Amino acid sequence: xxxxxxxxxxxxxxxxxxxxxxLTGSDFRVxxxxxxxxxxxxxRECASRGKHLLLRLDGPADGSRWTLHSHLRMDGTWRAYAxxxxxxARPAHLIRVVLRAPTATAVGYHLHEVAxxxxxxxxxxxxxxxxxxxxxxxxxxxxxxxxxxxPDAAIGPALLDQRNLAGVGNLYKCEVxxxxxxxxxxxxxxxxxxxxxxTLAQELLAANRGRWxxxxxxxxxxxxxxxxxxxxxxxxxxxxxxxxxxEQGERVTYWCPTCQPGTTT
Ligand SMILES: [Zn+2]
Numbered sequence: 001x002x003x004x005x006x007x008x009x010x011x012x013x014x015x016x017x018x019x020x021x022x023l024t025g026s027d028f029r030v031x032x033x034x035x036x037x038x039x040x041x042x043x044r045e046c047a048s049r050g051k052h053l054l055l056r057l058d059g060p061a062d063g064s065r066w067t068l069h070s071h072l073r074m075d076g077t078w079r080a081y082a083x084x085x086x087x088x089a090r091p092a093h094l095i096r097v098v099l100r101a102p103t104a105t106a107v108g109y110h111l112h113e114v115a116x117x118x119x120x121x122x123x124x125x126x127x128x129x130x131x132x133x134x135x136x137x138x139x140x141x142x143x144x145x146x147x148x149x150x151p152d153a154a155i156g157p158a159l160l161d162q163r164n165l166a167g168v169g170n171l172y173k174c175e176v177x178x179x180x181x182x183x184x185x186x187x188x189x190x191x192x193x194x195x196x197x198x199t200l201a202q203e204l205l206a207a208n209r210g211r212w213x214x215x216x217x218x219x220x221x222x223x224x225x226x227x228x229x230x231x232x233x234x235x236x237x238x239x240x241x242x243x244x245x246x247e248q249g250e251r252v253t254y255w256c257p258t259c260q261p262g263t264t265t
Contacts (some may be wrong), residue, residue: 002130004167005047008134010078012210014055014106015046017080021101023057029096030114038099039153041066049135050166053078055099056119065119069126070097070111079110133167133202134209140202144194155191156184157249159201168201174229174254175216176201183262185251193210228254 023111026038034043040060047054055068070076079089082104090109097108108114115125130146131139143165147158158164159173168176177184180197191197208214215225215227217237231254232245241258 002051002074002076003169003205003214004048004050004133005205005214006212007051007053007072007167008205008209009212010072011046011048011053013080014053014078015043015243017104018043018055018099018101018106019045021103023099023101027098028114029098030111033097033114033116036070036116043099044102049132050162051169052129052166053124054122056257057134067117067119067121067125068097069115069117069257070108071110071111071113076108076110076112078106078111081105081107088237121212129162129166130164131166133165133205135166135240138202140195140198143198147188147194147198151187151189153188154185154248155182155188155197156253158188159197159250160249160251165198165201170251170253171214171226171229172201172204172216175227176204178227178256178260179216181260182250183257183260184255186262228256230254 020043022040022042023038028036030032038057038252044056044058046056048235051072053070053072057066057068059066077089081087087107094109095107096114097112099106113233117124131137131142138191146164150158156173156177159168160170176197179200182191204216213220213225217225228243231243233242235241236243236256236259239256239258241256243254243256245252245254
């Protein structure tokens, strides 16, 4: 499940594999870029904004600066393979982009919104996003302002709305609300301390940077990495009550009705 930390990790992997490399070939399996060829382009760096990946390149010899944008949403991923290594991460029919360099080949699977834009126009693609939890410009006050602008919205979906803050996926949404004792259906206006909530979300994502196992409990042992996420009908680790799972908006949410009291159904 790509969340902000997963995408951040992916950006680091791609940057380590490709930064400074001159591409020896490319293959775009998306209609809008089917004829694009990045041979000779040089990879500068790779950044993440929420679930968006921004691979920045120098165009061939003319000094132009470009960004290859991809949105990972729920199912997209990038992998870096060594030369000659088999591409085994996902079925081949899910491949959308291949970037070849002398030292590594980057393969993007199930990518969305693949686009190549001048780097100074990145805002067209990611400018709508709220403050990035893992960005150098993380701004909790701005995140609180954006959340507060829709006081009647339920806090669960509001945390997932990347226009409010960028990087929280379903796992962190469920976990941070549990840790703060807030029912996911609570209107934003009734959440006691939005500042604590967004700060805790940022801390949870930051703690998981650099590894692929996401944990909000402090344990990396299988089956013990979350308080409520993915634990329907299992006993709450804190109080023993059965964890509940329900659809909320377009997503499911998990919560403990005892530790997160609120709206009754
Ligand atoms: Zn509980």
